[in-house]
Amino acid sequence: MSVQNGNTFRSAAFYDLDGTLVDVNLLHVTAYMLANVAEWKGRLANIATLAMKLPGLYAAERHDRRLLNVAMFGIFKGISRDRLAVLGEEYCERVLMQHFYSQAVDLLAGNRDAGLEPILVTGSPDFVVSALARRLGVATFAANRLAYSRNLATGRLREPIIAGEEKARWCEEYAARKGLRLRDCWGYADSYYDLPFLTALGHPVAVNPDRRLLATARDRQWPIIRFGRSRAAAPAWPDDGEP
Amino acid sequence: MAQAERKLKELKTAHLKHDIGARRDLVVTLNTRSQARLISYGDDFLVAKLPPGTRVIYPPPPLEPLPDPDVAIRYALLHPENADPLFAQLNPNMRVTIAIDDISLPLPPMQRPDMRERMLNIVLQTLADYGVDDVHLIVATSLHRRMTEDEIRRMVGERAFKAFWPDRLYNFDAENRAEVVMLGKTDHGEEVWLSRRAAESDLLIYLNINLVPMDGGHKSVAVGLAPYQSLRHHHNPATMRDSRSYMDPTRSGLHRSADRMGKIVNRNVNVFTIESAINNRMYGGLLDFLHKNEDRFSDWDHARLSTFKWTLRNLSDGMRREMLRRYAAPYGMTGVWAGETEAVHSKALARVFQQYAVPVKGQSDILIVGVPYICPYNVNSIMNPVLVQCTGLGYLFNMYRNKPLVRAGGTLIICHPLRDEFHPEHHPSYVEFFHRCLAETTDSVELEKSFEAEFARNPTYVHMYRYGNAYHGVHPFYMWYWGEPGRQHVGRIIAAGCEEPEVAARMGWEPADTLDQAIAMATAELGRSASITYLHLPPLVIADVE
Numbered sequence: 001m002s003v004q005n006g007n008t009f010r011s012a013a014f015y016d017l018d019g020t021l022v023d024v025n026l027l028h029v030t031a032y033m034l035a036n037v038a039e040w041k042g043r044l045a046n047i048a049t050l051a052m053k054l055p056g057l058y059a060a061e062r063h064d065r066r067l068l069n070v071a072m073f074g075i076f077k078g079i080s081r082d083r084l085a086v087l088g089e090e091y092c093e094r095v096l097m098q099h100f101y102s103q104a105v106d107l108l109a110g111n112r113d114a115g116l117e118p119i120l121v122t123g124s125p126d127f128v129v130s131a132l133a134r135r136l137g138v139a140t141f142a143a144n145r146l147a148y149s150r151n152l153a154t155g156r157l158r159e160p161i162i163a164g165e166e167k168a169r170w171c172e173e174y175a176a177r178k179g180l181r182l183r184d185c186w187g188y189a190d191s192y193y194d195l196p197f198l199t200a201l202g203h204p205v206a207v208n209p210d211r212r213l214l215a216t217a218r219d220r221q222w223p224i225i226r227f228g229r230s231r232a233a234a235p236a237w238p239d240d241g242e243p
Numbered sequence: 244m245a246q247a248e249r250k251l252k253e254l255k256t257a258h259l260k261h262d263i264g265a266r267r268d269l270v271v272t273l274n275t276r277s278q279a280r281l282i283s284y285g286d287d288f289l290v291a292k293l294p295p296g297t298r299v300i301y302p303p304p305p306l307e308p309l310p311d312p313d314v315a316i317r318y319a320l321l322h323p324e325n326a327d328p329l330f331a332q333l334n335p336n337m338r339v340t341i342a343i344d345d346i347s348l349p350l351p352p353m354q355r356p357d358m359r360e361r362m363l364n365i366v367l368q369t370l371a372d373y374g375v376d377d378v379h380l381i382v383a384t385s386l387h388r389r390m391t392e393d394e395i396r397r398m399v400g401e402r403a404f405k406a407f408w409p410d411r412l413y414n415f416d417a418e419n420r421a422e423v424v425m426l427g428k429t430d431h432g433e434e435v436w437l438s439r440r441a442a443e444s445d446l447l448i449y450l451n452i453n454l455v456p457m458d459g460g461h462k463s464v465a466v467g468l469a470p471y472q473s474l475r476h477h478h479n480p481a482t483m484r485d486s487r488s489y490m491d492p493t494r495s496g497l498h499r500s501a502d503r504m505g506k507i508v509n510r511n512v513n514v515f516t517i518e519s520a521i522n523n524r525m526y527g528g529l530l531d532f533l534h535k536n537e538d539r540f541s542d543w544d545h546a547r548l549s550t551f552k553w554t555l556r557n558l559s560d561g562m563r564r565e566m567l568r569r570y571a572a573p574y575g576m577t578g579v580w581a582g583e584t585e586a587v588h589s590k591a592l593a594r595v596f597q598q599y600a601v602p603v604k605g606q607s608d609i610l611i612v613g614v615p616y617i618c619p620y621n622v623n624s625i626m627n628p629v630l631v632q633c634t635g636l637g638y639l640f641n642m643y644r645n646k647p648l649v650r651a652g653g654t655l656i657i658c659h660p661l662r663d664e665f666h667p668e669h670h671p672s673y674v675e676f677f678h679r680c681l682a683e684t685t686d687s688v689e690l691e692k693s694f695e696a697e698f699a700r701n702p703t704y705v706h707m708y709r710y711g712n713a714y715h716g717v718h719p720f721y722m723w724y725w726g727e728p729g730r731q732h733v734g735r736i737i738a739a740g741c742e743e744p745e746v747a748a749r750m751g752w753e754p755a756d757t758l759d760q761a762i763a764m765a766t767a768e769l770g771r772s773a774s775i776t777y778l779h780l781p782p783l784v785i786a787d788v789e
Contacts, residue, residue: 103710110702186703205703223671223703226711
């Protein structure tokens, strides 16, 4: 049992971000950053660089999500910390919030009301996730962190790299720290690469699952949620059970 | 017009050609020369030789269907019970809501045109003739899963679908607080909630199909268009225990509660009920042998049975399920009535009992039932263990009036493979209910106290109910409560042909590999003189036990 901002939480709900709560992925954020980080000439060069790296990124994605993260974040090399923070805020405001599934907002609020502390566990960069978490009122998140030298991104990621099994490990450590039982916790993710993360939790839910996760969810009889863009006419019942 | 007049005249004078004498052979006592009996067994059928002396209760033959259902519907709308004719209640400025029974009946789904389509088209034509434009069609799902677009199209027909879907033809959403309103409380303190659109309409028309006597009446509106806040007052262990049986509304706590609520609804809303009854022609054509007494099987019947069994045996699980799902029953309409809810329902009930009731003398020590591949809650889905429990212990055990077919403390043998299979998109909360809640307790009162509220409010299940096609989070609890009178009454439940013994054990049942073994287990305790009754399904039968 924990208390945050007046809310009492009996357990936790861990959410993946890209593809689960928002309909964008890591490539979007990278492309946005590169397209906005410099003057026009530099932007074009950055996008061209990213385009050239796409086959490699695709291969990395097919092989190991961790590799993808490493390859993707390398592109940020040389950008200053404060510039990334500003761009993170901007990206969150202009893109992420617009691509947030409206039904996911209801789910987050419902789970919060049901006593589940919301926690984001994502491979996205921390300068974006922190801005989003602030807007959602989420106090805790795990995101990938760039290493900086003299306030400039080195292009390397700091350990732990939040991907695959590392997500599960982070959840286990967090639960141990907070005295939570993982079997009481809920987990939401969209990708087969999140299988270790989902299986670590007592209540895994496949959200807009890819083909392989869908098959796994059906095999293991997990709930399957599909978020659409449409918003409900009105919110569901409040937690006291009365309208 | 002349032809319509003539048809109306024919209808008035027509009487159902059902031969009461045909019921003499509906209770059969087997001897050593009797043929093996056909027993529903999930996606398959068992063909089992039952011990000599076993009493087999067969369903009555199907009543003769009405010659022209459309004419009968028009007649009912023009000559309603305790109400003005529909046309006399209409004016162009009024707001009308039509609520329709959902996919949970009839079972299996009927051949097209569905009776709801027939009733709906005639009602919509009448409304159009009188200039009523503000019309909404609501599928009265209550806490059932939302019907898919294709399912709704099949049920209401192309004409209504094209004109109303999706803005004015939709599923009821019990979790949308803007869509429900509280009408008051009964003298028992039961809160009566209803669809806001229905409650704020000048006229609410309910289109019903009575498959069994449990359906229809006040239950249609007061349950079908109500949220959890209303249902929790009667879908609970105490009310279920007070129901003997669900098929006898006069002795059912569930129906008494729904009646109390329905009276409040009818005081606040102008309800025009249209109820219809169907015969029990579940299987026709090449499968009509399923209705027959096995001792009267012809060579052609035996050949068809062998072919049917061979086909089922050789198909993959998925193909077999799909083949059975695609089957549509050739039900015929045996009556239709319109007007004030209670007057209409009493007429419909009489016709339904005329179809199903079979007089039976005395109870037995052992009752055998076969759970088929379908129940009201797994149409186009999977029959999971909780639903097997609901069908066997809830529905089939309750197919009686007066006294149960099995004596108090007797043994119920339920034939079903009982696999740990669930449909993750239709029954997500069932999985947790089965693996988490039933692992802790099978006691309904304890389940209600410890888990019901949590499941009813669970945001993931609420989301899947509202935006997906999932049954409400609380639904598995209701299915479990449904078996409560049976659980209280019998001493022992044996799952015959159980493929996964741990599934039976989880529900507090004893597994048996075969029906023979199950009978041996039951008679070992009760002695060789134990009396056995087999309730032969399909189709459906209700035993009037003396």
